[in-house]
Amino acid sequence: MRNTGTKSRKTTVARTAHDINVDLIAIVAAVTDGEPRVLTIGQRDALPSGPFEFSHRSLQSGLRDWVEQQTGHPLGYIEQLYTFADRDRIGARRKQRNISISYLALTRQDAVTASRKSHWKSWYAYFPWEDHRSGTPDALGILQPRLIAWAQAASDASLRRERRQRAAIAFAFDGRPWNEELTLQRYELLYESGLVEEAGTRETVPTANTSGKAMVGDHRRILATGIARLRSKIKYRPVVFELMRPTFTLLQLQRTVEALAGRLINKPNFRRLVEQQELVEETGQTSLDTGGRPAKLYRFRHAVLDERSVAGTKLPVTRA
Structure with missing residues (x-):
């Protein structure tokens, strides 16, 4: 009986391990010519990433290997950001749990190099409503009434109030101040309301100048997490x-x-x-x-x- 139980447990562990896919994802940020930029790969705006493999000495060394292979860019400062393991993550295959461990890497302007493998793109191309240096962005003026309409379309009064309050706090209307640290909450609210391409409701999505460029899978959500972390961290470190x-x-x-x-x-x-x-x-x-x-x-x-x-x-x- 004892031997049978051991064998059963081993089988369960093996099956579970087979169903879990662990990826390492890097948000590599720099500021050049007064513009914050992120390093992307391919034609579909993806963050550098790759699976954590048995040959990798550690999570960080695995990430550094993938970024250098895919972009030719060695990493300097790096810190672990967040682990994404939602069951319904975009791109997750059926009956497989996709776990992504994300990292934030910062690079000096004089270390930014051009490459045929990768591209440095302004992160405001993905989040045009986030740049207030020249005043209130046009994208914000277009998104606010759409968010209000989405809130009003809720099925009951309590949900309408809850949606309206969340939108007002995140996007600074109803007399509320703008909080630059709520980057992730704003993107997730736009996803929930169907106003970004990744939500899969293209008939309700404004132009890219308003809703921003889409990214592969949930990479734009991961990038929003990195921006929010950096905006918060520059205030105390x-x-x-x-x-x-x-x-x-x-x-x-x-x-x-x-x-x-x-x-x-x-x-x-x-x-x-x-x-x-x-x-x-x-x-x-x-x-x-x-x-x-x-x-x-x-x-x-x-x-x-x-x-x-x-x-x-x-x-x-x-x-x-």
Whole structure:
């Protein structure tokens, strides 16, 4: 009896393992020419990814191998982002659980290289409603009434109220403020309401300029998760310096933070915060690439990580 039970358990484990597919997915982000970009592969806008294989020494080494094979781009800073294991994930085959372990990787501008295997694309091509640097984006003005109509079409009053409240919080209407960290909630709400191509309801989807470019499977949802994480993290950890050249002007640093956040920052407040936190130090050199008078060049003070817990480059009040 004991031997039979052992054999049965082994069979169950083998069958379960066969039905689980584990993928490693990378969101490789950079900021070039004042634009936040993500590394994609193929013609269908996919994130670099590949299965976790027995030959991989670890999850991170497996991810680095796949990204370098598919893009020719070696990874620097990397952190685990989220594990996606929903039973009804897009692209999941019947009777198979697809698990994707995602990572966020940051690359400096001077390390960005062109490749026939991969493409650097603005992440606002996928999320046009997220870029508020030039004011309220046109996409937002088109999506808001459609979301209201979707909320009003609910079958009962409580559901209508719940949908309306979720949409108002995420997309900042009914007098609510814009929260740049709700990137994932906004995309998932658009998916639920059938306003993005991945939802499979093309007759209700606006143009790509409004609903954004679609991505393979649920890669756009994964990218939204990475954007939300980065937007939150730059407020309490100095990860933005992973995207900067070794030396930079304070204006270049500000423009990088603005590109990531999708909103403008009050210049005096930003500089005061950076100086108060002693995140940077002068190099004694200047830059002539500003278009005006020479600007001081700075570098990140790595010693600050050892001295104390850093508050990060908090986003001050937006410009009027």
